[in-house]
Amino acid sequence: MDNGKNQDPAYISTTNACKLCKPLGACLAFRGIEGAVPFLHGSQGCATYMRRYVISHFREPMDIASSSLGEKHAVYGGGPNLKQGLLNVMTKYGARLIGVATTCLTETIGDDVPGLVREFSREQEAAALPEIVTVSTPSYSGTHMEGFHAAVKAVVEQLAQGGEPTGAVNLLPGLVSPADIRYLSEVLADFGLQGIILPDFSETLDGPAQMDYEKIPAGGTPLTAIKAMGTSRATLELGRTLCSQETAGRFLENRFGVPWHPLGMPIGLRETDRFFQRLEDLSGRPTPEKHAQERGRLLDAYVDGHKYLFNQRAVVYGEEDLVVGLAAFLAEIGVKPVLCASGGGGGHFQKALEEVTADLLPEPPVVREGVDFYEIAQEAEALAPDLLIGHSKGYHLARRWQVPLVRVGFPIHDRFGGQRLLHLGYRGAQQLLDRLVNAVIQRKQETSPVGYGYI
Numbered sequence: 001m002d003n004g005k006n007q008d009p010a011y012i013s014t015t016n017a018c019k020l021c022k023p024l025g026a027c028l029a030f031r032g033i034e035g036a037v038p039f040l041h042g043s044q045g046c047a048t049y050m051r052r053y054v055i056s057h058f059r060e061p062m063d064i065a066s067s068s069l070g071e072k073h074a075v076y077g078g079g080p081n082l083k084q085g086l087l088n089v090m091t092k093y094g095a096r097l098i099g100v101a102t103t104c105l106t107e108t109i110g111d112d113v114p115g116l117v118r119e120f121s122r123e124q125e126a127a128a129l130p131e132i133v134t135v136s137t138p139s140y141s142g143t144h145m146e147g148f149h150a151a152v153k154a155v156v157e158q159l160a161q162g163g164e165p166t167g168a169v170n171l172l173p174g175l176v177s178p179a180d181i182r183y184l185s186e187v188l189a190d191f192g193l194q195g196i197i198l199p200d201f202s203e204t205l206d207g208p209a210q211m212d213y214e215k216i217p218a219g220g221t222p223l224t225a226i227k228a229m230g231t232s233r234a235t236l237e238l239g240r241t242l243c244s245q246e247t248a249g250r251f252l253e254n255r256f257g258v259p260w261h262p263l264g265m266p267i268g269l270r271e272t273d274r275f276f277q278r279l280e281d282l283s284g285r286p287t288p289e290k291h292a293q294e295r296g297r298l299l300d301a302y303v304d305g306h307k308y309l310f311n312q313r314a315v316v317y318g319e320e321d322l323v324v325g326l327a328a329f330l331a332e333i334g335v336k337p338v339l340c341a342s343g344g345g346g347g348h349f350q351k352a353l354e355e356v357t358a359d360l361l362p363e364p365p366v367v368r369e370g371v372d373f374y375e376i377a378q379e380a381e382a383l384a385p386d387l388l389i390g391h392s393k394g395y396h397l398a399r400r401w402q403v404p405l406v407r408v409g410f411p412i413h414d415r416f417g418g419q420r421l422l423h424l425g426y427r428g429a430q431q432l433l434d435r436l437v438n439a440v441i442q443r444k445q446e447t448s449p450v451g452y453g454y455i
């Protein structure tokens with residue numbers, strides 16, 4: 001099959017992107033800070049598109065403020081609207097932090113957002129101003145994942161301070177689910193560690209029912225904790241493709257001397273073992289019995305599930321670090337990740353995949369970064385996958401090939417409970433394993449001419 005791109009190298013159109021918009025990731029990160037309101041400097045349409053994606057996955061209301069620019073601002077600049085918008089958010093929401101992310105429009109016209117915010121702060125001298133963090137997120141040069149990490153780094157750069165050392169441990173988990181954040185928080189507490197998880201949207205994007213609408217939902221990383229991150233004893237930062245870049249964790253080490261521990265996403269047994277080993281080192285305690293038991297049960301399930309999963313061929317796609325973690329896990333359980341693909345193009349994807357799979361896989365997977373679903377389909381068709389593993393945007397491929405799609409990551413908008421999916425740790429691997437085995441069994445039943453009651 002020829003997609004036309006081979007005939008004309010100048011053809012660079014994206015067909016069904018395997019990534020989302022960069023400031024969307026920034027808005028998610030800001031949502032994980034206590035008292036924060038995400039704010040887009042751009043048109044209203046951007047905010048509407050992002051809210052739609054976030055709400056359909058998390059099933060929670062998500063206010064995203066906007067400077068609401070129109071055509072004339074593209075010519076004369078968006079400064080006045082930005083300042084008026086900040087004032088509105090201050091008065092209507094009582095925000096303690098406003099996270100301002102730029103959009104394609106304001107990056108293209110060249111608005112100096114940090115300069116405008118400084119001007120605004122001077123003009124509002126008498127008023128009690130919230131913290132205002134700015135981040136540059138032009139979507140034409142990056143993914144939602146890059147926007148997410150850029151926002152976390154901006155928050156740390158603009159708010160963290162040094163001081164007397166504390167025993168706290170900073171944990172930068174990346175874009176994981178609210179269930180994953182709750183799990184990480186539980187693990188840190190079980191090791192007796194005082195953790196600062198940034199961001200923490202475990203409540204703000206998956207909170208209990210309320211009688212009245214809360215403009216800013218409860219929860220999130222406290223501002224005081226963020227300011228104290230420069231005094232922590234260590235920073236754990238998850239994501240193998242991320243950790244060769246300038247990150248929030250590296251910044252904290254360079255600026256305040258907080259030791260930086262980059263780690264892979266703890267998905268599957270070996271990556272989770274590495275994470276727990278680091279916690280043992282930091283806490284001076286052995287892995288608590290509860291988690292040792294979960295590890296034991298996971299190993300038992302690996303043995304039990306092997307006959308179903310061995311030699312299954314999986315296409316895995318999504319955010320780079322999630323795909324790397326999933327590939328590490330799949331290689332452990334006998335599933336062949338035949339294609340690993342991402343819309344992100346950070347340049348470290350291939351190497352990270354080799355690091356986690358090289359000693360387990362007889363053949364390396366095909367690796368593609370910076371691709372869309374058109375290109376993923378082209379590669380995958382010839383590889384005859386038995387399974388797809390990724391977010392909802394791959395559903396049409398699963399339907400076309402009549403193979404199961406095991407939904408993970410973000411966005412999951414064609415199933416219920418995406419925000420409560422657990423991916424991390426021994427517990428998360430257990431849940432993923434059960435779902436994978438059941439997907440394989442279900443497919444066998446559905447494709448068998450006689451069906452099976454007992455497999």
Ligand code: SF4
Binds near residue numbers: 022
């Ligand atoms: S891609 Fe650009 S124009 Fe589209 S929603 Fe994102 S920021 Fe707005």
